[in-house]
Amino acid sequence: MNAPLRPELSAPFYQAQGDECQLFEAAWQQQLPVLIKGPTGCGKTRFVAHMAARLGLPLITVSCHDDLSAADLVGRHLIGDGQTVWCDGPLTRAVRQGGICYLDEVVEARKDTTVVLHPLTDDRRILPIERTGEVLLAPPGFMLVVSYNPGYQHVLKTLKPSTRQRFVAMSFDFPSAEVEQQVVMQESGLAAAQAQQLVTLAGQLRRLSGYDLDESVSTRLLVYAAKLMASGMRPALACRTALAEPLSDEPDTVAALLAIIHTQFPA
Amino acid sequence: MEDIVGGWWDKLVQRAAYRGHRAAAVRLEQVAPIAPVFFRAMGGDPALALRSTVGTEHGARRRWLERIAGTGERVELAWSDQQAFYLPEKIELFADAALNRELYFWLMALAASTRPAGDWLNANRQAAAACLSAMPGLAASYQRLVAAHLPQRPDPARLPPAEAAWERAIRQALLQPQQALDTLPPARAPYPLPLWLHPAPPTLEHTAPSTAQDPQQSGPRSKPQQRQRRRYRAQRVVQDERKNGMLMIFRAESLFTWDEYVKVNRHTDEDDDDNAAAAAEDMNRLSLAQDAHTKGGKLKFDLDLPAAAWDDTPLGPGLLLPEWNWKQQRLVDDHCRLQPMLPRDAVPAALPARLLPLARRLRRQFQALAPERTRKSGQECGPDIDIDRVIRFMAERHSGVAQSEPGLYQAWPPGERSLACLTLADLSLSTESWVGDEAGRVIDVIRDSLLLFAEALSAAGDSFGLYGFSSIRRQEVRFQVLKDFAERYDDSTRGRILAIRPGYYTRMGAAIRQSSRILLQQPAARRLLLIISDGKPNDLDHYEGRHGIEDTRQAILEARRDGLLPFCLTVDREAGDYLPHLFGHRGYVVVQQAQMLPSVLTRLYAQLTA
Numbered sequence: 001m002n003a004p005l006r007p008e009l010s011a012p013f014y015q016a017q018g019d020e021c022q023l024f025e026a027a028w029q030q031q032l033p034v035l036i037k038g039p040t041g042c043g044k045t046r047f048v049a050h051m052a053a054r055l056g057l058p059l060i061t062v063s064c065h066d067d068l069s070a071a072d073l074v075g076r077h078l079i080g081d082g083q084t085v086w087c088d089g090p091l092t093r094a095v096r097q098g099g100i101c102y103l104d105e106v107v108e109a110r111k112d113t114t115v116v117l118h119p120l121t122d123d124r125r126i127l128p129i130e131r132t133g134e135v136l137l138a139p140p141g142f143m144l145v146v147s148y149n150p151g152y153q154h155v156l157k158t159l160k161p162s163t164r165q166r167f168v169a170m171s172f173d174f175p176s177a178e179v180e181q182q183v184v185m186q187e188s189g190l191a192a193a194q195a196q197q198l199v200t201l202a203g204q205l206r207r208l209s210g211y212d213l214d215e216s217v218s219t220r221l222l223v224y225a226a227k228l229m230a231s232g233m234r235p236a237l238a239c240r241t242a243l244a245e246p247l248s249d250e251p252d253t254v255a256a257l258l259a260i261i262h263t264q265f266p267a
Numbered sequence: 268m269e270d271i272v273g274g275w276w277d278k279l280v281q282r283a284a285y286r287g288h289r290a291a292a293v294r295l296e297q298v299a300p301i302a303p304v305f306f307r308a309m310g311g312d313p314a315l316a317l318r319s320t321v322g323t324e325h326g327a328r329r330r331w332l333e334r335i336a337g338t339g340e341r342v343e344l345a346w347s348d349q350q351a352f353y354l355p356e357k358i359e360l361f362a363d364a365a366l367n368r369e370l371y372f373w374l375m376a377l378a379a380s381t382r383p384a385g386d387w388l389n390a391n392r393q394a395a396a397a398c399l400s401a402m403p404g405l406a407a408s409y410q411r412l413v414a415a416h417l418p419q420r421p422d423p424a425r426l427p428p429a430e431a432a433w434e435r436a437i438r439q440a441l442l443q444p445q446q447a448l449d450t451l452p453p454a455r456a457p458y459p460l461p462l463w464l465h466p467a468p469p470t471l472e473h474t475a476p477s478t479a480q481d482p483q484q485s486g487p488r489s490k491p492q493q494r495q496r497r498r499y500r501a502q503r504v505v506q507d508e509r510k511n512g513m514l515m516i517f518r519a520e521s522l523f524t525w526d527e528y529v530k531v532n533r534h535t536d537e538d539d540d541d542n543a544a545a546a547a548e549d550m551n552r553l554s555l556a557q558d559a560h561t562k563g564g565k566l567k568f569d570l571d572l573p574a575a576a577w578d579d580t581p582l583g584p585g586l587l588l589p590e591w592n593w594k595q596q597r598l599v600d601d602h603c604r605l606q607p608m609l610p611r612d613a614v615p616a617a618l619p620a621r622l623l624p625l626a627r628r629l630r631r632q633f634q635a636l637a638p639e640r641t642r643k644s645g646q647e648c649g650p651d652i653d654i655d656r657v658i659r660f661m662a663e664r665h666s667g668v669a670q671s672e673p674g675l676y677q678a679w680p681p682g683e684r685s686l687a688c689l690t691l692a693d694l695s696l697s698t699e700s701w702v703g704d705e706a707g708r709v710i711d712v713i714r715d716s717l718l719l720f721a722e723a724l725s726a727a728g729d730s731f732g733l734y735g736f737s738s739i740r741r742q743e744v745r746f747q748v749l750k751d752f753a754e755r756y757d758d759s760t761r762g763r764i765l766a767i768r769p770g771y772y773t774r775m776g777a778a779i780r781q782s783s784r785i786l787l788q789q790p791a792a793r794r795l796l797l798i799i800s801d802g803k804p805n806d807l808d809h810y811e812g813r814h815g816i817e818d819t820r821q822a823i824l825e826a827r828r829d830g831l832l833p834f835c836l837t838v839d840r841e842a843g844d845y846l847p848h849l850f851g852h853r854g855y856v857v858v859q860q861a862q863m864l865p866s867v868l869t870r871l872y873a874q875l876t877a
Contacts, residue, residue, distance in 0.1 A: 076659055264403060
């Protein structure tokens with residue numbers, strides 16, 4: 001059974017790899033929007049959550065998709081009890097509250113949607129709301145953060161240069177082996193020796209990305225495997241379930257991944 | 268009668284002397300599908316191909332039964348070099364098949380690890396120790412292998428002192444690879460150690476490019492593929508310049524004379540290929556010499572160079588293109604000269620009658636492949652009501668800020684598919700090889716594919732260009748313009764496709780770079796670069812093997828960086844070795860039967876563009 005949900009009392013765990021926390025804080029102080037690039041599951045979302053808690057800001061996250069319209073971000077009128085009520089969208093809410101608005105996988109959003117971000121990202125820092133005739137001026141606490149995965153780059157799905165040029169950008173990658181081991185141990189409670197083997201395995205599997213695998217194994221998947229192992233599952237089986245099967249559908253590739261897993265955790 | 272009894276006796280003794288466990292044999296082809304992936308994950312160079320090795324004489328003491336039977340002289344050992352990693356074709360060392368399979372993986376892990384310097388004993392010991400410490404999962408498997416192998420080794424107590432010292436050192440290194448060993452004085456070769464890499468792997472340094480043609484590129488594919496993947500130990504020798512004198516014909520009458528280089532110029536009337544290949548299997552080292560006389564296949568190739576007057580029609584003075592030098596890791600500017608050409612003898616022609624039914628079907632299919640229709644919301648008229656907007660409009664009207672003329676419909680206007688496709692076909696001499704009585708040669712299949720594909724593309728209404736290429740060294744990369752993007756697809760284009768002929772080599776990098784340039788000039792949202800090939804990149808001047816592969820890879824990477832979508836279709840069955848390195852996991856398709864190429868090509872296009 002799942003444990004009951006508890007509100008986060010402290011900042012979510014995030015193991016810094018470099019000076020990204022300082023960079024983020026400096027950008028927030030200077031009221032600059034931030035773009036975070038990096039592969040799936042390398043800790044982008046966790047980083048933003050961590051920073052929001054650290055800076056004491058409300059965080060509003062929007063997972064972008066190809067049907068996300070400008071109204072979905074800004075807000076709309078709703079009818080109730082014979083009258084209409086204006087309902088703020090997540091972006092408007094973040095501007096009013098002076099928090100962080102985080103648009104995850106922003107390339108997935110339609111091009112016309114990202115345009116509403118433009119006046120917020122330059123020195124005006126305003127959000128015009130066409131429907132109500134309001135123009136909101138973002139308070140100093142407000143910050144816009146967007147992220148995307150350049151590995152997914154599709155000819156049709158890439159951020160317009162004019163949009164990209166409005167952000168200060170940070171590149172994320174998988175953490176170094178030591179840091180990743182710390183993360184795995186912290187998140188799953190796995191013992192150091194096994195966490196180290198998992199991280200070595202991740203290094204072996206990451207050599208295959210671009211050749212035999214479309215995507216590298218993410219820190220998130222490693223944490224899943226570690227959690228299964230910590231719960232008492234046989235390590236080879238945990239890795240099969242959490243690493244080999246999610247990474248590929250092709251029987252030969254899965255068989256090869258199993259052979260690689262067995263170099264760390266014998267069957 | 269004596270012969271028959273002798274044959275029986277021979278078989279009997281050989282069987283008695285044989286140490287392997289045939290019933291538990293694991294063959295390389297059983298692990299081949301996952302071997303490259305495993306090798307790469309262990310840190311092996313992704314550009315290396317998988318090959319099978321052949322036996323080398325180990326020179327160690329044999330048992331008397333083996334001496335009587337005349338067996339046990341050779342052993343197949345694994346190793347890797349700059350081109351490939353080599354594994355035994357089958358492993359039947361242990362009575363347990365699972366153990367034999369584990370040995371394959373152990374050898375791959377060992378070959379993939381960086382080789383520490385030092386003598387064979389210490390280098391392998393250190394590599395084994397490194398593997399075991401980095402991969403604890405392999406440790407259990409390694410212990411099983413060592414435990415099973417130690418009883419197979421000779422007893423040091425029954426060996427002369429020098430050999431016994433080696434044997435003890437090997438046993439210690441096997442059991443405790445972490446412990447350093449002293450370098451031992453030379454002794455008779457120790458009993459072979461199949462758990463370690465080859466003590467003296469054949470080197471490549473002698474391979475001169477002028478004769479190092481890929482056998483798959485120049486010859487017909489009549490021999491079994493497996494044979495061609497084997498690697499022979501070779502040395503290069505200088506051809507004897509003396510005249511032949513009276514000795515015109517040398518007959519390889521016994522294998523013993525094959526083994527040494529005899530200063531006799533062998534003429535072209537050789538044995539059957541099968542005999543020569545069988546003899547090559549048994550030899551320690553093949554001697555290769557540059558010879559004025561060549562075998563039939565090669566002779567034919569050399570004569571294939573046309574006189575200038577008969578050659579294709581060149582367009583312009585040619586273009587200078589760069590090439591990637593992988594050893595220096597840099598792009599060498601103006602390294603290749605690419606010559607655009609029109610096929611000679613191209614006369615306007617209709618589609619051959621035999622292709623008409625298929626072409627008609629493809630045209631219908633591709634016309635039905637309707638250009639993308641995308642839903643457009645907020646239209647002022649259209650077949651569907653945009654519920655979302657109607658609700659919003661009602662709400663806004665209630666609140667008093669409604670627009671006067673809202674678009675409340677959804678429409679499905681025919682989308683404009685903005686797509687350009689460039690097809691680049693390999694026209695090298697290897698495409699002359701025969702694929703079957705009905706299909707004819709590879710080049711015939713490529714020609715039919717181009718014709719049918721062009722029919723399909725013109726039906727779909729997408730903008731497309733068709734080109735072909737071959738090369739003779741870097742100075743002449745021949746780039747056949749079959750249909751330019753600006754040209755219409757008509758009988759004159761069909762005539763040009765019908766006039767293509769195979770010839771020369773496969774300098775793929777330059778052709779891809781030129782194709783990328785052409786494709787980049789096309790105003791389209793998506794630009795597809797389709798490459799049809801039948802083998803690895805190769806050319807006469809250093810462009811075989813690794814150099815060609817790395818240059819092609821760079822050209823593909825450049826194309827991808829420019830936003831093109833490169834994709835390869837090949838009929839080469841060994842493509843799995845090198846194509847993932849060139850095009851990535853999802854960037855290619857191997858067509859098992861050449862005859863299927865036209866249908867695979869058209870189906871693939873529909874998939875890629877859908």
